Amino acid sequence: MVLRAFRYRFYPTPEQEHLLHRTLGCVRLVYNKALAARTEAWYERQERIGYAQTSSMLTQWKQEEELQFLNDVSCVPLQQGLRHLQKAFANFFAKRAKYPKFKKKRNGGSAELTRSAFRWKDGQLWIAKSSEPLNIRWSRQLPKGAEPSTVTIRFDPSGRWHVSLLVEDDTVKPLPTTEKSIGVDVGINSLAVTSDGEKITNPRHFNKHYKRLRRAQKALSRKMKGSKNREKACRKVAKIYAKITDSRTDYLHKLSTRLVRENQTIVVEDLSVKNMVKNPKLARHISDCAWGEFVNQLDYKCQWYGRTLVKVDKWFPSSKRCGHCGHIVESLPLSVREWTCPECGTHHDRDLNAAKNLLAAGHAVSVCGADIRPKGHESRGQLRKTRKGRKQKPKS
Numbered sequence: 001m002v003l004r005a006f007r008y009r010f011y012p013t014p015e016q017e018h019l020l021h022r023t024l025g026c027v028r029l030v031y032n033k034a035l036a037a038r039t040e041a042w043y044e045r046q047e048r049i050g051y052a053q054t055s056s057m058l059t060q061w062k063q064e065e066e067l068q069f070l071n072d073v074s075c076v077p078l079q080q081g082l083r084h085l086q087k088a089f090a091n092f093f094a095k096r097a098k099y100p101k102f103k104k105k106r107n108g109g110s111a112e113l114t115r116s117a118f119r120w121k122d123g124q125l126w127i128a129k130s131s132e133p134l135n136i137r138w139s140r141q142l143p144k145g146a147e148p149s150t151v152t153i154r155f156d157p158s159g160r161w162h163v164s165l166l167v168e169d170d171t172v173k174p175l176p177t178t179e180k181s182i183g184v185d186v187g188i189n190s191l192a193v194t195s196d197g198e199k200i201t202n203p204r205h206f207n208k209h210y211k212r213l214r215r216a217q218k219a220l221s222r223k224m225k226g227s228k229n230r231e232k233a234c235r236k237v238a239k240i241y242a243k244i245t246d247s248r249t250d251y252l253h254k255l256s257t258r259l260v261r262e263n264q265t266i267v268v269e270d271l272s273v274k275n276m277v278k279n280p281k282l283a284r285h286i287s288d289c290a291w292g293e294f295v296n297q298l299d300y301k302c303q304w305y306g307r308t309l310v311k312v313d314k315w316f317p318s319s320k321r322c323g324h325c326g327h328i329v330e331s332l333p334l335s336v337r338e339w340t341c342p343e344c345g346t347h348h349d350r351d352l353n354a355a356k357n358l359l360a361a362g363h364a365v366s367v368c369g370a371d372i373r374p375k376g377h378e379s380r381g382q383l384r385k386t387r388k389g390r391k392q393k394p395k396s
Contacts, residue, residue, distance in 0.1 A: 002304055004169040005152075010136040010161050017161075019129055023073045024109035024155060027081045030058060030070070032102045034085055051086040058082065074128035076117035084112075106234065110154040118151050125151065125163070136163060143169045157238035174306025181265035183359030185318065185351050186291045188282070189337075192255070193351035195359040200255065205248045206288040213240045248290055256297040260307050267362025268295055269318060270311040310362035318354040318361070322346060 012020060034054040041047040058078060062070045070078065091097035103109065119126040124133040125148075148165035155161055183195035191202040216237045223230035259266060273292045277283040295311075302309040312318070320332045327343040332350070340347045 001168050001170045002172050003166060004172065005164045005166050006140070006142055007162055007164045008136045008139060010134045010163050012134065012161055013132060016127075016130055016132065016134065019073070019127075020111075020153060020155070020161070022069070023077055023111050023153075025105075026070050026073050027077050027111050028103045028105065028109055030061070030078045031081045031085055033057075033061065034082055035100055035102060038085075038089070051082055054082045054085070055079065072129075074113070074117045076114055076128070077111035080112040080114070106157060108155040108157050110152055113151045113153070115149065118148075120147050125165075127151070127153070134163060142167060143171050156242060157234070158242040159235055159238075160242070172304045175261060177306075178262070178264045180263050181267070181359060181363070182259065182263045183267040183355040183357070183362060184259070185269065185354040185358060186271070186289065186294065187351055188285045188289060190351060191289055192294075193355050194259075195352075195355040197352060199351070202289060203247075203251055204285075204288060205244050205251070206284065209240050209244050213237065213244075216240055248288070249293070252290060252294050252297055256294060256301055260298065260301045260305055263307070265308045265310065265362065266298055266302065267310045267312060267358045268298065269316070269358060270314050271295075272314055310365055312358055312361045312365065316357075316361055318357040319350055321353075321357050323348065323353050323356045323360070 034057065037054065037057060038049045041049050058070075061067045085100060088097065088100040092099055113127060117128040123142075125136065126133050142165065146167040146169065148167050150166040152164040152166075153161070154164070185193045187193065188202060190199045192200040194200070216233065220230065220233040220237055223233050271291060273286065277286050279286075298309055301307070317328050320329045321327070322329075322341040322344065324346040325341060325344040327341055329339070329342070332339060337350050338348065339350065
């Protein structure tokens, strides 16, 4: 049994929409005030403030005359917002994320409700302070007998309302075991190339809507700030971005589900996409491929269905290594899509050869835990950590 979130679009009544907008605004206000208080306490008094202190601050804020409207909405999403801020700081101190940022109204917003702030009955959802159930469009059915433990309501910049229901899904069970294993090399020309010779086309979702988006953004730049026309133009741009995101996510879900169902072991390269997008010439194309999201989907779906996902070290020379004799060429520019091994004379397709090498390396890692980083690899031109943990400049 796994925890699974089901997201649906819903259409609130005018009264519900007014209540939801007020709730999101209060959540944003409390989050920003708590973030400002924690930042000020540290920089001025070198004092760390945690969730307990910010929760006490929230009680005091509700008693202030100018913040009396905080009592008009449910207290649960306000407390959950403070918990999210605590988690953001925990990720920051653990060096998993950057310093928390202030929430902005133009980014929409979200509110998380626990069991005390909503009611689930006969397949309908009531939220606190509302007398009518939400008009949810049930695009797919929830697992039989499942009841949500947490409800998250989100408003995106394109003007759409979505609700996510977190339930325990007992229908997710391991798939029948198969002997097939596959190596997957991601790229730009082809979104993925598998070790069995399949080349999966890159749909290039951003390029399909690039002209419309460019016209919409040019129209937005001409609108006066604060005007109603600018608000309409912002909504138009957001709708195009939402269409791109939805089509990309749907394509990746279908692709990752197919690969997980057909293969017992999937081997991918552990790429550092964050560093790769620093290349100004390829940043847009790399972002459009969404390699990180693709690997994340493979990761949790393999856990759900009893498959194995192996991530090979990013320094493994999968493209430069000959899959026939093991020879590694010194350089292989991205423009070279096919090459011939100088040792054995084998002709290689760059991506297919990389996928086969990833599969072989994945077997070595999963079976004996071998270190597949090449022995001759040097960290020249990179910042290297010394024994004391300090960063040292590269040698010239």
